[in-house]
Amino acid sequence: MRGCQGDTLAGPAFVHDHRRVFDFVRTFTSGYGGAVSDERAAANARTRNRGIPDATVARLPIYLRALHTLADAGQRTVSSEELATVAGVNSAKLRKDLSHLGSYGTRGVGYDVAVLVDTISQALGLTQRWAVALVGVGNLGHALAGYAGFASRGFRIAALLDADPDRVGERLHGMVVRHIDELPAVVAEGSVSIGVIATPANAAQDVCDRLVAVGVTSILNFAPCVLSVPDNVDVRKVDLSIELQILSFHESRKAALTSLPSALSDDGEDEYDEAVGP
Incomplete structure (x- = not known):
């Protein structure tokens, strides 16, 4: 089996030594695009068809995270300048981004926080719960499986999978780790549409191919390599070493x-x- 860069898959064990990933996962689940980069030049065709630029889509979750912070503090309205400051972006860019959603705010008042949260959530498809299959339960996989931010942002870990016989059958955060060969059944049972790859680089492409083969069309890749996928599959990549560089x-x-x-x-x-x- 081939790896991300034509490697031979040396063995079935999925092990990963990245530890501090919660900020990056929070980035994905709230959609913050600063640390998570697109692997594909043409991002989401469906989004483009709605007339929302890809760069705007990447910033919408930043605004959503900032709005959640304001809402938790009891704030009901927010000006574009204040929201831009909290989100760490330019206010003119923020107003232009929100205009793509048909949200222009009220002069002298600003934006209704609750309404804007709902508007952005709908645009990002967060008004429904998404089932996620996590492949690779090494150090990183353990951390991801226990991350509470998934559920709070509408993502449900439907299954944990691994190829290592020593890990299969392990109970982790109330779930039993299943063998990667059970992926077709897992996807069918749980209506999984998003896959998370937390394996070493030499195993990631094979896992990706398996996910695509069973109909998964969105992948979050923590492996330090670039995946090859069909045009209809969207990949987001988190590489901690690149961020450190x-x-x-x-x-x-x-x-x-x-x-x-x-x-x-x-x-x-x-x-x-x-x-x-x-």
């Missing part, structure tokens, strides 16, 4: 800017010393 870039830039004044000061002193002599 991006942070490394910003840290390097900040370090360079911090050291620049000191370097300029030292150069100036050297030139002065050469000019005046001892």
Whole structure:
């Protein structure tokens, strides 16, 4: 069986050593697109048919998460400027994004928080509960299986699957881990339309192929590789190492800017010393 990059699948064990993933899962379930990147250049054709740009779709969950925060604090209305600040985006961009949903707010009042939550939730398809199959119950899979944010955002873990005989049959968060070969039955029983891959890279493509073969059309991929899927399948990828590399870039830039004044000061002193002599 082939892996993400043509690897030979060395063995059946699905093991993953990523630990701190809750922020990234929260990102997916509330839809925040900052840390989760599209693997496909043409994102969701159905969304485009509704006239909502893909970039707007990626930001809608950011607004939804911010609105939930405001609602939990008891706030009933919010201005575009305040919502933009909470969401960390530009207010003009926010207003344009919301206009795609037919939501323009009220001058002098702003947006009704509850109404906007409902509007965005409907646009994102969150008014129904989605059944999710989680494949790979290593360290990462254990963390994902116990993440309470799935249920609170309308996602239900319908099944846990693995290929490792030592894990199959294990009871985890009230569910029994089933063998990956049971995937067709799992999807049929639970009307699963979303799959989560939490396996090593060399197993991910095979798992992806299995998910697609049984009719799963949306996949959240935690494996550090790019998956090959048909045009009608949407993939979102979470790669913690890439996020750390991006942070490394910003840290390097900040370090360079911090050291620049000191370097300029030292150069100036050297030139002065050469000019005046001892």
